[in-house]
Amino acid sequence: MKDITVLVSACGAQFMPGLADCLKQNGERNVRIVGVDMGIDKTVLQMVDALYQVPRATDPEYVDRLLEICKKEKVDVVMPFMSAELLPLIDRKEEFEAIGTKVSVSDRHSVEVTNNKYKFYDFLKENGLPVPKFAPVRSADELIPACEACGYPNNAVCVKATELSGSRGIRIIKPGVSRFDILFGEKPNSFFTTMDELLSTLKERDEMPEMMAMEYLPGMEGSVDLIAENGKILYMAYRESTVNLHSIPQAGELKDNKEAYEIAEKVIAALKFTGNADLDFKNDKDGHPVLMEINPRIAATMKIFKEGGLNLPYLRIKQLLGEKLPDVDVKYGIKFKRRYLEMFCED
Incomplete structure (x- = not known):
């Protein structure tokens, strides 16, 4: 089978060891990885075959730089991992295809809807799909009415920025919990805050990012990770998160969650x-599982799915290249535990 070259963005991120394993240990062919990131971290060279520094994804020259690298390295597939780069790549997808490079993105409508949490909830509601209670927060003055619409002060509410990722802009307001309780009862990485504290923070600036309030759900977290083709799911599996840190799963298990699959x-x-x-x-x-949001890209916990027989990054590459896709029986019951592993380099 023909060897290929894959360009990976944000290659200095924590997901990279898992992704490198998914791409390199695919059982079919050699995959050469070209990594790009804002900074040059030499430890990344242990996981990629070539490394390039690029501007921020929001920089007007970002896509131009990727095109240059793709031409030079003869890249077959670009795999983006940042929400901010998806729309710029969609807009210039034809330029990549003209040089023989496939870009792993969906269509503009899907990405616009899923990249904005409020738009996504509106979309679900319009299509008759279940959603938690939610309300917009476009200014500090709208915070309390929005939270009340979601059940506060009788119930806890979650307030989050609609277009940020990586746990940025998220806080949970739990009635009856004071700043004293949070200081001595919660770890420093806790999302909990008080209404007064959050209101004071939002009033520090004249303008603020768009936010939304929603009812806080107390149960277990999890995700369905999948590959689809024009609305039809080709592969999927559910990962239950048993331990989380900053919304990043630290331990979990593959489970056959039919309710989540139906949604x-x-x-x-x-x-x-x-x-x-x-x-x-x-x-x-x-x-019962309630859908919170969609990330229109591969998740950082991709490795557990590979261990369960579902190598999502590599299967997506095969899909993009028009290759025959194999039948996969997911091995449920696989568990994972995230641990630290240092990487070293010399200047």
């Missing part, structure tokens, strides 16, 4: 989605 099928069909997606769920008080 995923309806949402992906409504979006007519193509490519990789990561659907984040949280259980309600009765233990």
Whole structure:
């Protein structure tokens, strides 16, 4: 089988060891990895075959730089891992295809809807799909009314920025919990805050990013990670997160969650989605999964799916290259535990 070259963005991120394993240990062919990032971290050279420094994804010259690298390295597939780069890549997808490079992105409509949490909830509601209670927060003055619409002060609420990722802009307001309780009862990385504290923070600036309030769901977290083609799911599996740190799973297990699968099928069909997606769920008080958001790209926990027989990054590459896709039986019951592993280099 023909060897290929894959360009990976944000290659200095924590997901890179897992991704490198998924691409290199595919059982079929040699995959050469070209990594790009804002900074040059020499430890990354242990996981990639070539490394380039690029501007921020929001820089007007970012896509131009990727095109230059793809031409030079004869890249077959670009795999983006940052939400901010998806739309710019979609807009110039034809330029990549003109040089023989496939870009792993869905269509503009799907990405615009899923990249904005408020738009996504509106989309779910319009399509008759279940959503938690939610309300917009476009200014500090809207915070309290929005939270009250979601059940506060009788119930806890979650307030989050609509277009940020990586746990940025998220806080949980739990009635009856004071700043004293948070200081001595929660770890420093806790999302919990008080209404007064959050209100004071939002009033520090005249303008603020768009936010939304939503009812807080107390149950277990998990995700359905999948590959789809024009609204039809080709592969999927559910990962339950048993331990989380900053919303990043630290321990989990592959489970056959038919309720979550049914929701995923309806949402992906409504979006007519193509490519990789990561659907984040949280259980309600009765233990039923509720869809919280979609990341229209591969998730950082991709390695557990590979260990269960579902190598999502590599299968997506085969899909993009028009190759025959294999049948896969997911091995449920696989568990993972995230641990530190230092990498070293010399200047």
